[in-house]
Amino acid sequence: MKNYHQLFTFARNALENAYAPYSRFRVGAAVEADDGRIYTGCNVENVSYPCGTCAEASAIAAMVCGGGKTIRRILITSDGSSLVTPCGACLQRIGEFADADTEILLADRTGIQQTFKIAELLPNAFKEF
Ligand code: THU
Numbered sequence: 001m002k003n004y005h006q007l008f009t010f011a012r013n014a015l016e017n018a019y020a021p022y023s024r025f026r027v028g029a030a031v032e033a034d035d036g037r038i039y040t041g042c043n044v045e046n047v048s049y050p051c052g053t054c055a056e057a058s059a060i061a062a063m064v065c066g067g068g069k070t071i072r073r074i075l076i077t078s079d080g081s082s083l084v085t086p087c088g089a090c091l092q093r094i095g096e097f098a099d100a101d102t103e104i105l106l107a108d109r110t111g112i113q114q115t116f117k118i119a120e121l122l123p124n125a126f127k128e129f
Contacts, residue, residue: 003032007075008107010038014055015077018042022049026079029055033068056090060097073103075112083113091122100129 007030015028020043027043041058056076063071074094078084083106086094094104098118106114119129 003073004075004105004112007032007038007073007105008077008111010040011075011077011107012109014040014042014059015079018055019044021045022047022052024079027055027076027084028078029059029074029076031059031063031068031074032072033063033066034070034072035066035068037066037068039063039066039068054087054090056086057093060093063097069097070099071097071102073105075105075107077107077109081108083108085121091118094118095122095125095127095129098129102129 011028011030015026018026020026022045029041031039039059039062041055041062043055045052071094076084076086095118102118104116104121105112
């Protein structure tokens with residue numbers, strides 16, 4: 001469980017840097033990639049609302065930029081009291097770099113509460129997992 005706790009800590013730290021002055025809803029994400037490294041992201045909003053990016057999108061971009069090829073697991077955590085499931089667009093982004101074993105971990109302030117496989121959240125995807 002060490003990796004899981006590490007992922008949680010990285011995502012919580014990323015959340016601290018979230019730029020969410022409009023929604024006031026901070027989100028942090030941490031990806032463990034096939035290279036064993038952890039890549040993080042936070043949501044970055046914009047005065048032109050549609051220009052904002054989700055935490056998952058920035059973590060995945062960091063992974064690709066750093067040379068990671070596949071997402072082993074991604075953890076998402078927020079400021080809110082309920083768990084944050086990735087939005088449809090982010091499921092598609094995760095799916096691009098996922099395989100059948102990829103885990104999506106949802107955490108509240110205290111730790112991981114729910115775990116999914118990509119095929120559970122993005123069933124009948126254009127890509128087969
Ligand atoms: N958000 C994420 O970063 N990830 C999600 O999975 C859901 C939503 C962000 C987008 C926006 O900045 C804020 O949360 C409120 O929707």
